[in-house]
Every structure is written in structure tokens, then in C-alpha cells.
Amino acid sequence: MLEPKTHTRDEVGGGTKPTAGLFRELEARGLVQDTSNPDLGRLLDEESIVVYCGFDPTSDSLQLGNLVPLITLARFQRFGHRPIVVLGGGTGMIGDPSGRSDERNLLDEETIARNVAGQRSQFAKVLDFDSTENPAIMVNNADWLTKLDLIDFLRDVGKSFSINVMMSRESVKQRIAAQSGLSFTEFSYQILQAYDFFHLYNEYGCRLQVGGSDQYGNILAGVDYIRRKTGHDHGAAALTFPLVQSSTGEKLGKTAAGALWLDPERTSPYEWYQYWLNVSDADAVRYLKSFTFLELDEISEIESEFLKQPKERLAQRTLAREMTSLIHGLEQTQKAERASAALFNSHGSASGLAIDGAPEVTAPKDEVISGFNLLNALVRTGLAKSNSEAKRLMRQGSVSVNGIKVGADTGKSSIVAADLKDDGTCIIAVGRRRRAILRFSD
RNA sequence: GGGUCGGUGGGUGAGCGGCUAAUACCACCAGACUGUAAAUCUGGCGCCCGGAAGGGCUACGCAGGUUCGAAUCCUGCCCGGCCCA
Numbered sequence: 001m002l003e004p005k006t007h008t009r010d011e012v013g014g015g016t017k018p019t020a021g022l023f024r025e026l027e028a029r030g031l032v033q034d035t036s037n038p039d040l041g042r043l044l045d046e047e048s049i050v051v052y053c054g055f056d057p058t059s060d061s062l063q064l065g066n067l068v069p070l071i072t073l074a075r076f077q078r079f080g081h082r083p084i085v086v087l088g089g090g091t092g093m094i095g096d097p098s099g100r101s102d103e104r105n106l107l108d109e110e111t112i113a114r115n116v117a118g119q120r121s122q123f124a125k126v127l128d129f130d131s132t133e134n135p136a137i138m139v140n141n142a143d144w145l146t147k148l149d150l151i152d153f154l155r156d157v158g159k160s161f162s163i164n165v166m167m168s169r170e171s172v173k174q175r176i177a178a179q180s181g182l183s184f185t186e187f188s189y190q191i192l193q194a195y196d197f198f199h200l201y202n203e204y205g206c207r208l209q210v211g212g213s214d215q216y217g218n219i220l221a222g223v224d225y226i227r228r229k230t231g232h233d234h235g236a237a238a239l240t241f242p243l244v245q246s247s248t249g250e251k252l253g254k255t256a257a258g259a260l261w262l263d264p265e266r267t268s269p270y271e272w273y274q275y276w277l278n279v280s281d282a283d284a285v286r287y288l289k290s291f292t293f294l295e296l297d298e299i300s301e302i303e304s305e306f307l308k309q310p311k312e313r314l315a316q317r318t319l320a321r322e323m324t325s326l327i328h329g330l331e332q333t334q335k336a337e338r339a340s341a342a343l344f345n346s347h348g349s350a351s352g353l354a355i356d357g358a359p360e361v362t363a364p365k366d367e368v369i370s371g372f373n374l375l376n377a378l379v380r381t382g383l384a385k386s387n388s389e390a391k392r393l394m395r396q397g398s399v400s401v402n403g404i405k406v407g408a409d410t411g412k413s414s415i416v417a418a419d420l421k422d423d424g425t426c427i428i429a430v431g432r433r434r435r436a437i438l439r440f441s442d
Numbered sequence: 443g444g445g446u447c448g449g450u451g452g453g454u455g456a457g458c459g460g461c462u463a464a465u466a467c468c469a470c471c472a473g474a475c476u477g478u479a480a481a482u483c484u485g486g487c488g489c490c491c492g493g494a495a496g497g498g499c500u501a502c503g504c505a506g507g508u509u510c511g512a513a514u515c516c517u518g519c520c521c522g523g524c525c526c527a
Contacts, residue, residue, distance in 0.1 A: 181521095181522050181523065247480085248480090250468095250469075251469095254452095254469065254470075255470075255471095258452090274478080277478070278478060278479080279479080280479050280480055281477090281479045281480060282479085282480065283479095284479085310477075310479075311476090311477040311479085312477085313477070313478085313479070316478090316479080340478085343478095344478060386488090386489065386490085387489085387490070387491090388488085388489065388490075389471085389486095389487085391492090391493095392471090392472080392486065392487080393471085393472070393486095395485095395486090395493095396471090396472050396473060396485070396486070397472085397473065398471085398472050398473070413493080430471090430472080431471075431472055431473085431478090432472095432476090432477095432478050433478040434471095434478090435478090
């Protein structure tokens with residue numbers, strides 16, 4: 001069987017000179033949508049620059065959707081540039097209209113502070129804040145935005161913004177065209193983001209802002225503002241990456257359970273691993289390029305191997321391993337892999353295998369003597385959200401115990417002692433890809 | 443401030459007194475086929491009880507009201523679009 005290689009966190013190049021070829025690399029990985037500076041590639045080869053990307057504190061955990069921006073920053077860092085993470089503690093109180101069809105609900109200060117705190121540690125999983133050469137920096141724009149004086153702001157900053165230009169931004173146009181309304185508050189967002197860029201330009205010499213393609217207008221607002229204020233034509237630049245979608249045009253990370261979170265409390269390493277493992281063939285190689293730090297020629301090798309034997313799913317397994325070890329570390333990755341193997345490869349026997357990390361529910365042993373209700377088991381293991389759903393699944397013949405179907409026609413409605421392996425467990429499955437362990441203890 | 447149109451399930455969006463837990467599409471889940479893939483076909487998709495038939499509860503911005511019966515009518519409030527000021 002083909003095994004994906006284990007990838008350890010690679011060596012960040014030392015020295016003040018950047019490693020050349022970053023821009024070409026980003027392009028090859030499908031991570032370049034727009035840039036405001038046609039010479040950006042050369043600039044990145046010649047100078048070690050400071051680059052930033054903003055993150056909205058709309059939740060106390062980052063999610064799958066934040067991964068491309070975050071990993072892109074890490075690519076800059078690995079090529080010798082210096083990344084800044086801007087937590088939008090200030091702008092989060094305003095709400096970015098980009099990509100939204102409705103006015104946002106404003107978050108209160110307390111919530112934002114909690115979210116900022118929650119996200120903080122997650123950045124360190126991907127970025128290096130301790131590098132001696134080019135450590136990443138984290139700042140919160142609340143630190144400067146909340147200090148602004150309204151009159152000064154309108155005089156010094158607002159004067160540089162043309163309403164005509166602001167109105168022509170795609171995010172604004174869409175909201176107006178959709179007749180869904182746009183408050184002055186949200187309309188002002190682009191000025192604040194522009195001001196952020198300007199602030200970072202002054203404080204840290206930050207010359208590039210990266211973001212998703214929906215951020216292009218906001219980023220350009222900053223580029224323009226810096227040009228106006230400093231008179232330098234190419235003082236600051238914009239770079240956006242395309243919105244990463246599945247081959248069927250869907251946003252990533254959509255499951256019945258909701259979004260996929262980086263927080264292991266919300267999305268377990270096993271679920272995270274399984275998500276990537278189940279990526280479709282059409283997407284797997286593309287995701288390897290966009291999401292992992294594997295070298296491109298290494299990915300090409302994986303690809304050709306994968307194309308020869310797609311059913312081995314080398315691309316998916318590599319992807320799952322890379323993504324899980326990036327976010328949850330090697331140990332959790334191995335657990336997830338073992339749990340997956342125990343649940344899926346051994347024809348329903350978990351005995352003797354390390355299954356730590358798999359979804360598992362424990363119940364007292366005497367419950368099984370009288371017969372442990374299957375519906376109960378489905379809900380308890382999280383395989384079904386409600387009794388209704390569990391019944392539905394049973395009716396549809398989706399449920400199996402130890403690999404044996406227990407649909408409505410079999411008449412089996414509970415787990416009995418005979419279903420248990422020697423170690424007191426059984427595997428309960430819904431459909432092809434969702435499985436859990438039920439363990440009975442003394 | 444005045445007028446007018448609108449606020450429906452995760453999303454878009456029908457319904458406009460009983461036939462409606464609410465059409466359709468998307469997303470999502472499952473069955474068949476497979477490789478824990480895609481495509482395709484099929485079923486499902488508020489919650490609770492039930493093997494099922496069926497029953498109960500909650501839901502169409504919020505709060506009241508009319509009615510045997512309301513997502514649907516009325517009143518007030520909140521929110522949004524458009525027009526006027």
C-alpha cells in the first residue's frame with residue numbers, strides 16, 4: 001500500500017535576503033488572483049518585505065475558510081518575508097460588507113475580546129512567532145482604531161476618499177444593486193481597512209496586503225490612500241488569491257455538522273482528518289498545492305502515483321495527513337490515522353487496535369445485557385442529531401453494527417452482548433463514511 | 443416625518459384564511475453503483491412518542507387581536523427597499 005510521507009515542519013530560510021521565486025510559486029499553487037503591482041514578483045525576490053493580512057474576530061476559533069490566508073502568510077514567512085496578523089478587534093465592530101448580502105450584526109466589545117483571545121493561539125500553529133530572523137507579528141487594530149478622534153479622522157483621513165470611488169467598489173455595488181441596504185457604518189469599512197494598511201505601513205514598513213479576492217477593493221483603498229499620503233507610486237501593493245472552491249463550485253468546509261473549526265474542541269482532529277480524506281479526486285491535488293507546504297515537484301509525484309491508482313487515494317491521504325499535522329500536530333495525526341484504520345480497514349473489528357481519537361461513547365456494561373437501544377446509540381455517538389434522524393437512518397437501511405446492516409427489515413433494534421468484541425466494543429456505522437465506536441465498560 | 447412595498451425553514455424564494463411542517467431550487471444526509479472519490483438514479487431533510495399507522499409540540503420579524511381555524515386578515519412595534527419631504 002502506498003503511504004503518504006510524513007512531513008515535518010520545514011526549515012525557515014535564514015538570512016535577511018528573501019528566497020527567490022515566491023511569486024511564481026504562489027502562481028503555480030493557484031494562489032494569485034489579482035495584484036496591483038506588476039513588479040511584485042521582482043520586489044519579493046529582491047527585498048525582504050513586511051506583509052499583512054487581516055482576520056475578523058467573528059468567532060473564538062478560526063475555521064477552514066481562514067486557512068488559505070493564514071497559510072499564504074506562512075509561505076511569505078518561509079521565503080524570508082515578515083508576516084503580520086491583524087486581528088480585527090476594531091473593524092470587527094463595524095462589519096465588512098464584502099461577500100455579504102445583508103447588514104451584519106454588530107459584535108459587542110466583550111465578545112470580540114473573547115474571540116481575539118481564542119484565535120490568538122491558533123495563528124501560532126502555522127506562523128512562527130519566535131523566529132530570530134523574521135518573526136511573525138500579531139496586532140489588534142482596536143489598538144489604534146479606537147483611539148481615533150472623529151473630527152480628526154474626517155479631516156485627515158476622510159478627505160482622501162472619494163465617494164465616487166467608494167461607491168464603485170464591487171462589494172458596495174452589489175449591496176446597492178441587491179436592494180438589501182448598506183449602512184453608513186458598513187460603507188465606512190473600506191476606509192478603516194485602508195487606514196489599517198497605512199498605519200502598518202508607517203509603523204512596520206508594511207508594503208503588501210494579501211487577502212481573498214473579495215478583499216481586493218478594500219486592499220486597493222489602502223494602496224491608494226498610502227500613495228496619496230506618501231507620494232510613492234509603488235509604496236504599497238495588493239495581492240489577492242482566488243476563493244478556493246470545490247470542483248462543484250461549493251465553498252469548502254460545509255458539512256451537516258456545520259463549519260470546520262481549527263479548535264479541536266469544536267472539530268475533533270479525527271473529523272478534521274476525515275474531512276480532508278474525503279475530498280473528491282477532482283480537488284485533492286489542487287488542495288495539496290493550495291493548502292500544504294509540500295514542494296510542487298513532490299506534489300507532482302504524488303499526482304502521477306494517484307492518477308495511476310486513484311482508489312489508493314494517495315492524494316487525499318497525503319492531504320489529510322498534512323493538514324492534520326499542521327493544525328493538530330503529529331501525535332493527533334497518528335491517532336486520527338489509526339482511528340480511521342481501525343474503523344474502516346478492519347472489517348468492523350476494533351479489537352486490539354489503538355482507537356484512541358475515534359468518536360467513541362462508553363456505556364455501563366449492564367446496559368447491554370438487556371439490549372442497548374440502537375437509536376440511543378446513534379444519538380449518543382453523534383452519528384445522528386436527533387431520535388427522528390436516527391429512525392430515518394434506520395428506516396433507510398443506513399445503519400450497520402460491526403459491518404452488518406441492521407436496517408428496519410432486519411428487525412434488530414438494539415445492541416446485545418453477542419454484538420460485542422472481546423474488548424467490549426462494537427463499531428456502529430451510518431452510511432459509508434461515518435463510524436463510531438461504542439464501548440461497554442464494567 | 444409622509445407614502446408605499448417587503449421581512450417565510452442553513453441559503454435563494456413560493457404561498458397570501460382551512461387541502462401547508464409549509465411548493466421549488468441550492469446546500470446537506472442516506473440508498474443503489476463504487477474507492478470513506480465523482481457522475482447518475484432514488485429516498486430523506488423542525489422536534490418528541492411510536493415498529494408502523496398515527497399522534498403531540500414548536501415554527502413563517504416581535505407583541506397583541508379577529509376567527510371554529512392565521513404564515514395568510516387587523517392593530518402596534520422593530521428592521522429593510524423605493525418614492526416624497
